[in-house]
Amino acid sequence: MRTIAEINDKISRQQAIVLTVEELKARVAEVGVTQTAKEVDVVTTGTFEPMESSGAILNLGQTDPPIKIRQCWIDGVSAYAGFGAVDLYLGASQMVEYSSMEADGDESRSSTRGGGHVIEDLIAGKSVPLRAIGQVTDCYPRASFETTISRDRINQFYLFNPRNLYQNFIVGVNGGDRPLFTYLGPLQPQLGNAVYSNPGEISPLLNDPDLQLIGIGTRVFLGGAIGYVTWEGTQHFPLQKRLPNRTPIGPAATLALIGDAKQMDARWVRGCYFKGYGSSLMLGVGIPLPVLNEEVVAHCAVQDKDLVAPVVDFSIPRRVRPTFGLVSYAQLKSGRLTIDGKSVRVAPLASLYLSRQVALELKQWIERGTFMLSEAVAPIPHDRVFIPQDLRGS
Structure with a gap:
């Protein structure tokens, strides 16, 4: 057992052992969970993907x-x-x-x-x-x-983002007869392509599936600067169905984040535009996970083959759309899916390369002693239900 205070003491002395989450998975494959938990103090995760429920507070x-x-x-x-x-x-x-x-x-x-x-x-x-x-x-x-x-x-210029870091998401396809322009980008007709947005096994919230390490006040990497978790994110849905490894089978938890934009780097904060849909923000976010016990390592050892997402047909204009079942992130990252007997090309919306770079840069900050871990002041709620706005009788 370790405490965050003990880990921070090692960070301050530049003696903490820090691995990116990919490095940790490789280490577990070599020596197992128990030995890895003895060796490692902090695991860094990262993602770089569109997060449109973001914005900036400015005081002129x-x-x-x-x-x-x-x-x-x-x-x-x-x-x-x-x-x-x-x-x-x-x-x-x-x-x-x-x-x-x-x-x-x-x-x-x-x-x-x-x-x-x-x-x-x-x-x-x-x-x-x-x-x-x-x-x-x-x-x-x-x-x-x-x-x-x-x-x-x-005066003030800071990002205050109501919904970042979806814990898992969907895979978009189009079974209709015309191209569709969506928040996942263009979807070609007759299952012409598939798009997914979550980076899978390196994504922050999939490595802490029950948010035992992440809470209100957790310090994070946000856009190249230090940020904090301020609340649950909008559309936070922790009651999503889950696999035995506790990871959700679709969109689940989200976080609200805040950080000083004056300290950020445009390398990690980029405006983007989806044809026929609108503008968004590509954002780099990384979360350090303190290795307090073996359970932390066991969760972080999860692999793409053990994570799934639903394949959703956007050609049906309803809130609840039909799906073609669940697929693993290992299948998604292979570049091809088979849907109804048809081979469909697949592309990620997140930058897998830059997601890895976020985790690596956060690792380097911690190793240099410039980024300390923080204790959460309150947990993220685990009991939020999803309330849709269906038409109701008077």
Whole structure:
């Protein structure tokens, strides 16, 4: 048995033994769970995938005379202004409404930009235009405001993401007769392709299936900076059916995350666009798992062949769509699936390479003693049910 305090003491002395989750799986195959648990202090996990339920809080600082912003556009993307006078929330999936690029004739590029791209530009240190309309009051007499902002010319700038890190997800296919443009990207008709988004055995929450090590206050790698778990994520559904190894058979737990965007690196925070669907944010997230006992190692030893996801037909426009059953991540990563006797090509939406790089960079932070583990202040709830908005009689 170890404690987080004991592990942190070793980290502070740069004596902690840290393995990425892939390295740990290989070590378990060599020497077994018991010996690996004796040797290793921390396991690092990672993912780099679209997380559209993300966004940034910005505080501009007051103008003179003061303004109470009620409508605002940052580089043509509408930012929510319904709380503080100069507090804004810029959602990753909010699409551009107007852009200076249109004046240059680049309408195609402007129509594919969204909040995720603006967040990436700000993190990269670029300057972006801002236009605001105010509600004139005695306290705030200014009616409008235009300026250019950057991360260094505003007060607070931090990501606050209501839903990140799905614990497992779905595989999308299209059994219909026309192409579909989805949050998984284009799905070709007649089972022309399949797309999955979770990186499988290296994904953070699949290596701690019951969230015994992850709770409110857990320190994480978020966009190249230190972040924290703030709450359960939206659509958190821990009651999903599970395999005997405790991993869910479909979308389950989620986390809400927060972190200082001024410290982030645009390498790990990238705006993206899905044709016919909209904008999103590719985000690198890594979670360190302290090796407190053998059970931690046993869970982290799970392999792609032991993880499954449902194959969902998007051609049926319903909340609950039919499935073609469950497939393992080992099958998905082979690049081919067989569905109804047809061989279907498969591609990941997550970057498996960059997911591994997140885990590796977090490992290096811990080995250098620059990233300490944190005790959770409260657990993530394990009893949330999913409440759909079906039509109900009056």
